[in-house]
Every structure is written in C-alpha cells, then in structure tokens.
Amino acid sequence: TSAYSSPAKSLGDPGITPLSPSHIVKDSDADDAVEQLFLVVVAIDFGTTSSGYAYSFTKEPECIHVMRRWEGGDPGVSNQKTPTTILLTPERKFHSFGYAARDFYHDLDPTESKHWLYFEKFKMKLHTTGNLTMETDLTAANGKKVKALEIFAYALQFFKEQALKELSDQGGSDFENTEVRWVITVPAIWKQPAKQFMRQAAYKAGMASPENPEQLIIALEPEAASIYCRKLRLHQMIDLSSRAPVNGYSPSDTIGTGFTQAKEHVRRNRQSRTFLVENVIGEIWSELEEGDRYIVVDSGGGTVDITVHQIRLPEGHLKELYKATGGPYGSLGVDFEFEKLLCKIFGEDFIEQFKIKRPAAWVDLMIAFESRKRAAAPDRTNPLNITLPFSFIDYYKKFRGHSVEHALRKSNVDFVKWSSQGMLRMSPDAMNALFKPTIDQIIQHLSDVFDKPEVTNVKFLFLVGGFAESPLLQQAVQSAFGSRCRVIIPQDVGLTILKGAVLFGLDPAVIKVRRSPLTYGVGVLNRFVEGKHPPEKLLVKDGTRWCTDVFDKFISADQSVALGETVTRSYTPAKPSQLVIVINIYSSEQDNVSFITESGVKKCGTLRLDLTGTDASVPNRREIKTLMQFGDTEIKAMAIDVATSKSVKVGIDFLNY
Numbered sequence: 001t002s003a004y005s006s007p008a009k010s011l012g013d014p015g016i017t018p019l020s021p022s023h024i025v026k027d028s029d030a031d032d033a034v035e036q037l038f039l040v041v042v043a044i045d046f047g048t049t050s051s052g053y054a055y056s057f058t059k060e061p062e063c064i065h066v067m068r069r070w071e072g073g074d075p076g077v078s079n080q081k082t083p084t085t086i087l088l089t090p091e092r093k094f095h096s097f098g099y100a101a102r103d104f105y106h107d108l109d110p111t112e113s114k115h116w117l118y119f120e121k122f123k124m125k126l127h128t129t130g131n132l133t134m135e136t137d138l139t140a141a142n143g144k145k146v147k148a149l150e151i152f153a154y155a156l157q158f159f160k161e162q163a164l165k166e167l168s169d170q171g172g173s174d175f176e177n178t179e180v181r182w183v184i185t186v187p188a189i190w191k192q193p194a195k196q197f198m199r200q201a202a203y204k205a206g207m208a209s210p211e212n213p214e215q216l217i218i219a220l221e222p223e224a225a226s227i228y229c230r231k232l233r234l235h236q237m238i239d240l241s242s243r244a245p246v247n248g249y250s251p252s253d254t255i256g257t258g259f260t261q262a263k264e265h266v267r268r269n270r271q272s273r274t275f276l277v278e279n280v281i282g283e284i285w286s287e288l289e290e291g292d293r294y295i296v297v298d299s300g301g302g303t304v305d306i307t308v309h310q311i312r313l314p315e316g317h318l319k320e321l322y323k324a325t326g327g328p329y330g331s332l333g334v335d336f337e338f339e340k341l342l343c344k345i346f347g348e349d350f351i352e353q354f355k356i357k358r359p360a361a362w363v364d365l366m367i368a369f370e371s372r373k374r375a376a377a378p379d380r381t382n383p384l385n386i387t388l389p390f391s392f393i394d395y396y397k398k399f400r401g402h403s404v405e406h407a408l409r410k411s412n413v414d415f416v417k418w419s420s421q422g423m424l425r426m427s428p429d430a431m432n433a434l435f436k437p438t439i440d441q442i443i444q445h446l447s448d449v450f451d452k453p454e455v456t457n458v459k460f461l462f463l464v465g466g467f468a469e470s471p472l473l474q475q476a477v478q479s480a481f482g483s484r485c486r487v488i489i490p491q492d493v494g495l496t497i498l499k500g501a502v503l504f505g506l507d508p509a510v511i512k513v514r515r516s517p518l519t520y521g522v523g524v525l526n527r528f529v530e531g532k533h534p535p536e537k538l539l540v541k542d543g544t545r546w547c548t549d550v551f552d553k554f555i556s557a558d559q560s561v562a563l564g565e566t567v568t569r570s571y572t573p574a575k576p577s578q579l580v581i582v583i584n585i586y587s588s589e590q591d592n593v594s595f596i597t598e599s600g601v602k603k604c605g606t607l608r609l610d611l612t613g614t615d616a617s618v619p620n621r622r623e624i625k626t627l628m629q630f631g632d633t634e635i636k637a638m639a640i641d642v643a644t645s646k647s648v649k650v651g652i653d654f655l656n657y
Contacts, residue, residue: 016571016583017525018552019623038181042163043219043501045081045185046155046198048123048302048330050466051098052081053163054498061506064499067166081494084123086155090115092146097158102367105141106360113360114142119151120363121332124302126194133193133655134200141359152201156184160207181215182207183505185497187303188220192518192587192604193654199634200655210651213634219504221497222296222307223511225464228500229296229490294460295485297446297477298497299467302330304442308455329445331373331467333438338369341434345411350399354392361389376431377471384431385423393422432472439476446481458485464496513560518587520604520628520635520652521553523596525574537595546574551586551593551601554628558591561630570642571624581624583607583639585652605652607639 042055054066082098087105089095095116096104105118117140125138125148137145160177167175186198195218202208208215291310298305343351355362365388372384393404400407408418415430449455463477468489478487490496504510528538528545539546554567573581585605586596593601609624623642628635635652 015523015525015548015574016581016624017527017546017574019570019572019621038215039179040167040175041181041183041502041505042167043183043185043224043498043505044156044159044163045221045498045501046123046159047081047084047300047466048121048332049084050081050301050494051084051155051159052495052498053159054495054502055163055167056502056506058506061503064502066495066498067162083120084155085118085120086122086151086158087119088117088140088146088154090117092117094154094158097155102363106363108360110358110360117142117144117146118359118363119146121301122148122151124332126190126197132191132197134197141355141363143356149197149201149204152198153204156202156205156207160205177206178215180207181217181505183217183219183501185219185221185224185501187298187300187305188222188307189303189305191654192652196634196654217505217508218634219501220305220307221300221465222298222305224497224500224504225298225462226294226296226307226309226500227503227510228496229462229464229488231503293455293458294462295446295449295455295458296462296464297442297468298465299442299463299473300330300465301332301467304329304445304465304467306446306449308449308458329438329441331438331470333441334373334434335366335369337434337437338373341413341416341430345413345416346396346404346407347400350396353399354395358389358391358395361391361395364389365392372426372431373434374469376428376435378432378475380428380431383417383425383427385419385421385425387423390422435470435472439473442473443476443480446477450481450484461485461487463487463489464493466494468493509563511563513562514630515558516555516561516630517557518589519553519557519591519593520555520585520587521551521593521596522569522571522626523584523586524550524552524571526550542575544574549595549597551588551596551598553593555630556591557589564629566627566629568625568627571626572621573624576622579610579612581609581611581639581641583609583624583626585628585637585650587652587654602654604654605637605650607637607648607650609639609641609646609648611641611644611646 038058040055040057042053044053045051052067054064056064083102084098085101086097087095087101095101101118102120105113105116108116119138119140122138125136126132134147134149136148138148138151139145160182164175164177164180167180182202184198184202186195199213199216199218202216203210293308293310296305296307296309298307339351365386368387368389372386375384388404396404396407405418408416408424413430415427415433417425419425450458461477461481463474467473474487474489481487525539525546525548526533528547533547537547537549539548552569554569555561571583583606584596584603585607586593586601587604588598588601590598590600595601596603607626611622625640625642627638627640629638636649637652638647638649640647
C-alpha cells in the first residue's frame, strides 16, 4: 500500500469523475498575462563552485555586461566569477559572500572561527536531497546546521544588492528592483522540488513575489548555453575537431596553445567587461539546417547536464529532443579524489580531524589544489606542486608524532613525493588519475545518450561550463566523439551560461518546446468495470459502483510540451449535489501510471473549489473544467465551474506535500 490511502474513501467525499469523452482543448488565448516592461535583465549564475551575474539593458540588448571585478581573486584562477561561499556571524546573520567570506573566515583565530558559520559548495545539496522541503538543513564547516532556504536567500539577496548597486552607480541614480527582470539558472537535471526551492529562495530575497512571479525566470543552464552558442562567430570559439588551422593555429596546438592564445585575447578584452552579441545567427549556426540536432554538454562544478536540441527554422527556435540527463559528475569529483588520496597518505582519521579543527587551513589546501587542478593537461610532463599549509604539517606532527615527509615515504603512493620546499609534488599521471573517474563517467553518460534513437546524426557538440576549461576533459570528449560530430568550445566558456541566461531573459520565447520531466494527472473515480479494475478499488456509493484512486493523466513524462501550452480536462462531481469539489494533482516519474496509490506517485497540488451559495438551478451534470498550464519551471493549475464561472487557481507545489 502507498502513503496515500484512497482519497475518496478517507474524505468520504465522492470526488470527481471524467466527463466522457475526455477531451483536450488547446487554448491559444490562455496566456493573457500583461507583458511587463523591464529596463534591464540581470542573470545570476549560481554555481556549485563559483557564481556571478551579468546584465543587459532592454534598450541595447546586443550589449551584455559581466559584473565588475571582485576583490581578492586567486593566483592561477582568472575569473569573472566569485566562489560560492557564504559566511554567517556566530549570531547567524549574513556577514559576507565569495572571496570576502573566504578570506575573512581564513583570517579568524581558530578559537573564534569555530563559532562562525561558513558554507561552501552547498548547491549540491539541492541535487542530492531526495525529499527536499522548505525545512531542509545545510551543515556549516563547524558542523552547525542552518536552513538551506535561508542560506540560498542570503546568497541571492547578496547578488541582488550587488547588481542594483552596480546599476545605480552606472546610471547615476538609484535603480529600483521593480525595473529588473531577474533570471536564475539551474541545472536541467534538477528535480522539480529543487527548481521550486530556488524560486522560493528568490522570493525570500525580495527579487520577485508570488503576486508578481513573471519578474523572475528560472532558466535551465544548458538551454541558456544553447542560446548563447547560436550567436557565436567563428573567432569566438575553438573547434577541437577542425583539422584546418583555426585563427592561424594549426590543429596540433589548438587544444593547448590555441586555448591559451584565445584566453589571452579574452583577457585583453576583459577590462571592458562588455560583450557584444551581434544580432546575427553565428557562422556556425548558418551551417545548421531545419531539423539539425546538436548536443550541449554543460559540465560545471557539481553536475553535468546533457541536453539535445533540434533547430526549427525560420526563427531558429529550439526544440528539446531528448529530456535532460546527466548526474553529479562535476569537477567536485576531482576534489573528492584528491581528498581520498590525502586520506590514503595521511589517514582518514587525521583528515577528518583536520577538517573540523582547522577548517580555514583545509580551505587553503583546497584552493592550492584548485589552481594546480587547472594546470593539468594531457601532454604535461613536469610535476605539479601543491603547497601544504603550515598548520597541516604542524597538526600532523602533533597528531601522529611523526612528520609529513615520513608519512609520504611510508605510504606506498609512489607518484606523490615530498619536496623540500614544503610541497606535495604530484606527477602528471597522478593528477590525471584524479580526473579519470569523473571524466570516465561523463564519457560513459554521453555514450549512452548518443546511443538513444532520438539522438542520431548530431552535427555539433558544444562543451560549456567551468569544467569545460579542462584540457583533459576536452581531449577525452574529442577523442571519444570527434568522429561523430564537431566538438566546439566557446572561448569564454565559464561565462557562456551567464550570457545565454541574459539573452533568454531578453527573449524568453526563444525556447519553444520542452520535454516534460514528469507525468502529471489528477485522482478520479471511474465507473467500476468487472475484470478490468482490481476488486480492492471498488467503492459503492448510492448504488453506483466506482473504481477509486484512478490516475487520470494530463501529460506523460518525456512528452513534448510547448511553453505556455494549456491542457484541459472536464470532470463532473460524482455526486451531483456536492458543493465543495476537491481535485488532487499527482506526479510520477513513470510514463504509465494507472492508480495514484502506485509507488513513486506523489501528490503535488490540490484545487479546492467551493460552490456553496451559488445558484441551485445548476444543470444536473455540473461541468468542472480543469486546466494545467506548463510554464518555465512552474506549472499552474486551475479549476472552473462552467455554469457559474467560479474558479480557483493553484501552483503545483513539490515542497510542501
């Protein structure tokens, strides 16, 4: 049996039954929302490891401005983005975000720092928590717990204030939140609760409100990347598969030097922080014809998101061909392997203790690793040195009674040596081995996608996201799939999603068709048919034999849904005199669902239509129209009593049931 007992039996109310024949009406005029005029679109890329924002004024949509430089970057990591780290005071009030949070926390005395709450890489929690609610907790570096919703709202509020401040400074007058359309990007593979959670956090941060939801768009990361890639000109990308020289580099050095020179070119233009997106379809795109397919692989810190799109001419709208897939195979996997390596050398007990007792030094060590991680390349021959913080060496000696050097000699990890300058010296092979599990998973997952029937003859593979900067990943993707399609990397690959998200905010209609990630339906009663319906579902009411708990499907998982499309069904109360009509909405990841009691079926909404006090001379079969409208990441449902036009609306809610 399932967590839901029969709604019909338990509520004692007869429920609703479909009016036969059940018909679908596609309303063209369902979307009569008034288009608001915003002066500027600000997109926030809230990443697992780093975050940033970019904006564009609706008057000059071809200019995308990336946020101003942050104080306190890291050596070896040139980035427009800031680390996704947040620091709360011992009283749990917001203190700082990004480099500022990290450096302040790091400079605290250990006796003090254990009272402060420091969070990093917390976005993954939304992906990994199976039963996410508004009450889900996050754990700070000192082991204390805080509600995830608060942390996310603090982070978004920080970006909101930074962006409004920058806009005000630039315009010379105060910029109001009402003049901004916000776009927040989330991985496409996130489940619905996580997407809704992000919207709730944004409401809490004051970016938009339930009364004014259009002010905030939740964009899917690979879609944003896809929109940007369409605009690329040839000089803005590196084509790993071309055998001809690109920009005058020959292919043998395209991966290494081409990328370096391209980076140089980008760095020279960095001062401006303004990217011109020509209002053209880029050259690469002009090679695409109606019906062509391409894959966007968005590999970031936490997750890898894979989406297959198809082009629809003449406007070049995108159609999602295969529902987003992927998994937790981001560059964090490499950090995790490094941690496992340290455990192997110094002992898991020591590493666990060190993280708790010297959290700031642990952060330091991971920063040192991060910059070396970026130096890893397929053809590298010289070793990579990682500086061990002094307190690591010191604490180890206290903990074990012998030196770090001794531990390295004793452990039979032969490709990691100790150098006299107080560094771990890793051979390139050792570094590459840390990448291998994560890269293997990405390649395996991509192979599975390529084998799907919907994914034949793909022309291009766009590799985007922060992890796409890794030459090791570039080479692996190129050698695995270069023979099947052209592998292309936008130059400023870490900012691709950010810029695409701005373009999406300027023109949300560019994505036309998505695949529904879930099957949706409502619980109804059907006339009981002997031999077809299971006997335990039989309910006899007023002499009528009903089958309870029937899942009446609105839309199935993986079905194409045009954005804004409305699906309509008509129902009638099973008992004509009934005046309060309750319609429960359910979802499931499975395609074929017959009963709401099956495993995996979750309740995600309730429409309660109260018709008391309406005119009693209602036709004996009252028609209740139920509509579901599939929007960006929200789904709205509505029930209307046709005779009296009384209606009730609800947003599908995955967090509170």
